[in-house]
Amino acid sequence: MSVITRGELARGFRRRSEWEDFCAGFTVHPLGEDVLWKAAELFEDLRKRGEPTGENDLWIAATALAGGRTLVTANVRHFRKIRGLRMLSHVV
Numbered sequence: 001m002s003v004i005t006r007g008e009l010a011r012g013f014r015r016r017s018e019w020e021d022f023c024a025g026f027t028v029h030p031l032g033e034d035v036l037w038k039a040a041e042l043f044e045d046l047r048k049r050g051e052p053t054g055e056n057d058l059w060i061a062a063t064a065l066a067g068g069r070t071l072v073t074a075n076v077r078h079f080r081k082i083r084g085l086r087m088l089s090h091v092v
Contacts, residue, residue: 003063004031009023029067035067038065046058054078060079061079065084073087073088073090074089074091
């Protein structure tokens with residue numbers, strides 16, 4: 001998961017220990033140079049097309065694309081406009 005996703009998940013837990021236990025089952029990908037550059041490219045593409053997206057969604061999509069990963073999300077609508085992003089819909 002993106003480090004941004006990890007941060008978003010923290011809002012859903014009452015105790016830090018529960019959040020840490022949940023996240024322990026995932027590899028957390030940082031915002032490395034490849035992700036930063038991919039986010040810049042995505043931002044420019046979306047801006048040119050007049051289709052802005054939320055900042056967190058941009059970082060999460062860039063993490064998936066830079067790592068050659070499929071994004072698993074319950075909110076496909078937010079990511080649909082990002083070209084080249086493979087997605088798997090997951091509803092809890």
